[in-house]
Amino acid sequence: xxxxxxxxxxxxxxxxxxxxxxxxxxxxxxxxxxxxxxxxxxxxxxxxxxxxxxxxxxxxxxxxxxxxxxxxxxxxxxxxxxxxxxxxxxxxxxxxxxxxxxxxxxxxxxxxxxxxxxxxxxxxxxxxxxxxxxxxxxxxxxxxxxxxxxxxxxxxxxxxxxxxxxxxxxxxxxxxxxxxxxxxxxxxxxxxxxxxxxxxxxxxxxxxxxxxxxxxxxxxxxxxxxxxxxxxxxxxxxxxxxxxxxxxxxxxxxxxxxxxxxxxxxxxxxxxxxxxxxxxxxxxxxxxxxxxxxxxxxxxxxxxxxxxxxxxxxxxxxxxxxxxxxxxxxxxxxxxxxxxxxxxxxxxxxxxxxxxxxxxxxxxxxxxxxxxxxxxx
Numbered sequence: 001x002x003x004x005x006x007x008x009x010x011x012x013x014x015x016x017x018x019x020x021x022x023x024x025x026x027x028x029x030x031x032x033x034x035x036x037x038x039x040x041x042x043x044x045x046x047x048x049x050x051x052x053x054x055x056x057x058x059x060x061x062x063x064x065x066x067x068x069x070x071x072x073x074x075x076x077x078x079x080x081x082x083x084x085x086x087x088x089x090x091x092x093x094x095x096x097x098x099x100x101x102x103x104x105x106x107x108x109x110x111x112x113x114x115x116x117x118x119x120x121x122x123x124x125x126x127x128x129x130x131x132x133x134x135x136x137x138x139x140x141x142x143x144x145x146x147x148x149x150x151x152x153x154x155x156x157x158x159x160x161x162x163x164x165x166x167x168x169x170x171x172x173x174x175x176x177x178x179x180x181x182x183x184x185x186x187x188x189x190x191x192x193x194x195x196x197x198x199x200x201x202x203x204x205x206x207x208x209x210x211x212x213x214x215x216x217x218x219x220x221x222x223x224x225x226x227x228x229x230x231x232x233x234x235x236x237x238x239x240x241x242x243x244x245x246x247x248x249x250x251x252x253x254x255x256x257x258x259x260x261x262x263x264x265x266x267x268x269x270x271x272x273x274x275x276x277x278x279x280x281x282x283x284x285x286x287x288x289x290x291x292x293x294x295x296x297x298x299x300x301x302x303x304x305x306x307x308x309x310x311x312x313x314x315x316x317x318x319x320x321x322x323x324x325x326x327x328x329x330x331x332x333x334x335x336x337x338x339x340x341x342x343x344x345x346x347x348x349x350x351x352x353x354x355x356x357x358x359x360x361x362x363x364x365x366x367x368x369x370x371x372x373x374x375x376x377x
Contacts, residue, residue, distance in 0.1 A: 001026070001027060001028065001029055002027060002028050002029070002090040002091055002268070003028075003029050003031045003089040003090050003091075004017075004021065004028050004029065004030050004031060004032075004089060004090065004091050004092075004093060004268075005031055005032040005084055005085065005087050005089045005091070005092040005093070005108070005113070006018070006030060006032065006033050006034070006092075006093045006095065007032075007034045007081065007084060007085065007092065007093065007094045007095060007096050007101070007104055007119075008034060008035070008036070008094070008095035008096040008097065008101075008118075008119075009033040009034060009035055009042065009045055009095070010035040010036065010038040010041045010042055010045070011036075011095055011096075011097060011199055012095075012198055012199045012260070013093075013095035013118045013144065013260065013264065014035075014093075014095040016260050016261050016264055017093050017095060017264050017268075018030075018045065018049065019261065020261060020264060020265050020268060020276060021049070022048075023276060023277070024274070027269075027274075028268065030049040030050075030051050031051060031052055031053070031087060031089050032051050032052065032053045032054070032055070032084045032087050032089070033045055033046060033049065033051045033053075033054050033055070034054070034055035034056070034080070034081060034084050034096075035054075035055070035056055035057070036056075036057045037057055037058065037061075039056065039061045039064070039065065042054070042056065042061075042065070043065060043068070046065065046069055046072060047069075050071075050072070051072060052072065052073060052087075053072070053073045053074075053075065053083075053084060053087060054069070054072050054073070054074050054075075055074070055075045055076060055080035055081060055083070055084045056074070056075075056076045056080070057076065057077065058076060058077075059076045059077065061076070062074040062075065062076040062080075078100070078103065081096075081100060081103065081104040082103050082104050082107045083107075084104060085103075085104030085105065085106075085107035085108035085111070085113070086104075086107040086108060086110070086111040086113075087111075087113075088111065088112075088113070089113055090113075090114065091113070091114050091115070091116055091267075091268060092104075092105075092108040092113045092114070092115045092116070093115075093116045093118070093144070093264075093267070093268075094108070094115055094116070094117050094118060094119040094122065095118045095119070095144075096119045097119070097121075097199060097201055097202075098119075098121055098201075098324055099121050099125060099320070099321070099324070099362075099363070099366050101119030101121055101122050102119075102121065102122045102125060102126050102130070102359060102362065102363075103359060105117065105119065105122045105130060106126075106129070106130065106133055106359060108139075109130070109133045109134055109137050109139050109141070110133060110137060112137055112138075112139060113139060114139050114140040114141075114142065115139065115140070115141050115142065116142045116143075116144050116264070116267035116268065117141055117142065117143060117144055118144035118145065118264075120145070120202075120211075120214045120215070120218055121214075121320055121324075123217065123218045123221045123222065124214050124217045124218060124316050124317075124319070124320045125316060125317045125320050125321075125362050125366065126356070126359060126362050127217065127218070127220065127221030127316075128221070128356070129356070129358065129359060129362070130221070131221050131222075131224075140270075141222070142266075142267040142270055143218075143222055143263070143267070144260075144263050144264055144267050145215060145218065145263065146241045146242075146258070146260060146262070146263050147167050147168060147215055147219075147241055147242040148215065148218060148219060148222055148242070149241070149254075149262075149263035149266055149267065150168075150240075150241035150242035150243070150253070150254035150263075151165055151167075151219065151222075151223060151242050151243075151244055151254075152222075153254045153266065154242070154243065154244040154252045154253065154254055155223075155244055156271075158244075158246065158252070160246040160247055160248060160250075161246065161247045162223070162225065162229070162244055162245070162246060162247075163229070163245045163246055163247050163249070164225075164229040164230065164231060164244075164245050165219060165223065165225065165229065165230055165231070165242065165243065165244050165245070166231055166233050166242060166243040166244075166245070166251070166253075167212065167215055167216060167219060167230055167231065167232050167233070167242050168232075168233055168234075168235040168238070168240055168241060168242050168243075169209065169211075169212040169232055169233070169234050169235065169294060170193070170194065170206065170234070170235065170236055170238045171209075171234040171235075171236050171292070171294075172193065172194075172206045172207040172208075172209060173189065173190065173192050173193060173194055173207055174190075174207055174298075175234065175236060175295075177298075179297070179298045182298065182337055182338050183336055183337065183338050184336075184337075185207075185336075185337035185338075187204075187330060187331050187333070190203070190204050190207040190330075190337060191203050191204070191207075193206055193207075194236070198260075200331060201324070201327055201328075204327045204330065204331065204340075205323070205327065207337075208299060208301040208337070208340055208341060209294065209299035209301050209302040210301035210302070210304075210305060210323055210340070210341070210344075212232050212294070212302055212305075213301055213302045213303075213304065213305020213306060213319075214305055214320070214323075216230050216232065216302075216305060216306055216309065217305060217308070217309045217316055220309055227306060227309050227310050232294050232302065233291050233292070233293070233294075234291065234292040234293065234294050235289065235290065235291050235292075236290060236292075237286070237287075237288075237289050237290065238258040239255050239256070239257070239258075239281065239286055239289055240253050240254070240255050240289065241253075241254050241255065241256065242254065255281060256278075256281055257278070257279055257280075257281055259278055259279070261276055261278060262276075262278060299341075300341045300342075300345070301323075301340065301341040301344065304319060304341060304344055304345055304348065305319060307348075308348060311353065312353075313353040313354060313355055313356065314351070314353050314354050314355070314356050314361075314365050315348060315351065315353055317356065317362050317365045317366055317369065318347055318348055318351045318365065318369045319344060319347075319348060320366070321347075321365070321366040321367075321369035321370050321373070322343065322344045322347035322348075322369055322370075322373045323340070323344055324370070325369075325370050325373040325374060325377075326339070326340045326343050326344060326373060326377075327340060329377050334377060335377060343373065343376055343377070346376060347369060347372065347373055347376070350372070351369075
């Protein structure tokens with residue numbers, strides 16, 4: 001039986017991970033759960049899965065829940081997340097949103113735990129540091145993003161060198177929206193993704209195509225590829241989740257209906273595959289598959305992300321920090337949709353790059369980026 005530490009259990013990926021555990025109680029046991037501010041949902045999860053340790057964002061939630069569940073140990077905040085990641089287990093699922101996912105990821109790796117990673121920011125901001133830690137610890141970092149999981153699946157058992165990868169993008173809800181209308185987009189409109197059911201932040205990132213830019217940076221570190229070997233292709237149907245081209249020009253892709261439980265299950269059961277009762281792809285019903293070049297003029301966030309990883313150093317940290325602040329500002333109605341990319345570009349232009357040597361460097365740059373971005377808003 002695999003013992004699981006689940007970081008971010010009340011979010012979209014966390015909830016779907018628990019659905020898989022619920023279906024396979026003879027295979028998986030929840031050892032640790034962590035949440036942000038959704039104490040009500042967290043209470044239900046603790047009652048159902050009886051973890052040994054539970055971590056909340058706020059101390060008052062930990063104290064309150066501790067009185068209800070005396071058999072469970074409680075911690076909170078940054079220290080609680082790092083402690084959760086370091087708990088000995090078979091797999092840490094990092095389903096956290098934002099930069100707070102980096103420290104528990106490193107704690108998990110250094111403790112010798114395998115990590116199933118759905119937290120983009122960990123690799124976007126700290127890719128070199130994280131992958132170096134993986135190498136030193138001899139652990140496995142398994143991708144949970146559908147695109148990176150697809151690439152990971154495609155390279156299993158392959159011995160030939162990779163020529164490049166095709167990273168697919170749905171194009172989001174505004175793929176065909178005229179550029180001059182994007183300024184008027186509302187948060188409610190941007191949150192209506194055509195194919196995927198995701199959290200608010202990642203859904204807005206998909207609408208701006210920043211999500212795909214962040215995935216380019218992730219792929220650079222996960223698969224040790226230079227950025228110019230990672231190509232983005234818009235595939236509105238979201239059936240081909242990504243593909244790998246090898247040196248002999250053979251292209252191997254992974255297909256399936258859009259359902260995040262598939263990559264979650266693959267990471268949990270790897271190197272085996274498990275039947276999770278998902279709906280099979282029917283070639284006779286799926287219709288035509290289309291592929292397009294991304295419109296980089298209408299969606300400049302993609303270009304900004306690719307440029308930041310080409311420049312290297314601390315640029316990806318600034319890109320990520322500014323984007324998080326600006327997405328929330330858009331959701332709060334403080335800026336417009338097109339202001340997100342425009343103000344990220346301002347942040348990158350104003351930044352004086354430095355070498356990133358350790359997590360503290362990243363956290364300091366991230367904090368300063370957020371402060372300056374708020375001032376610019």
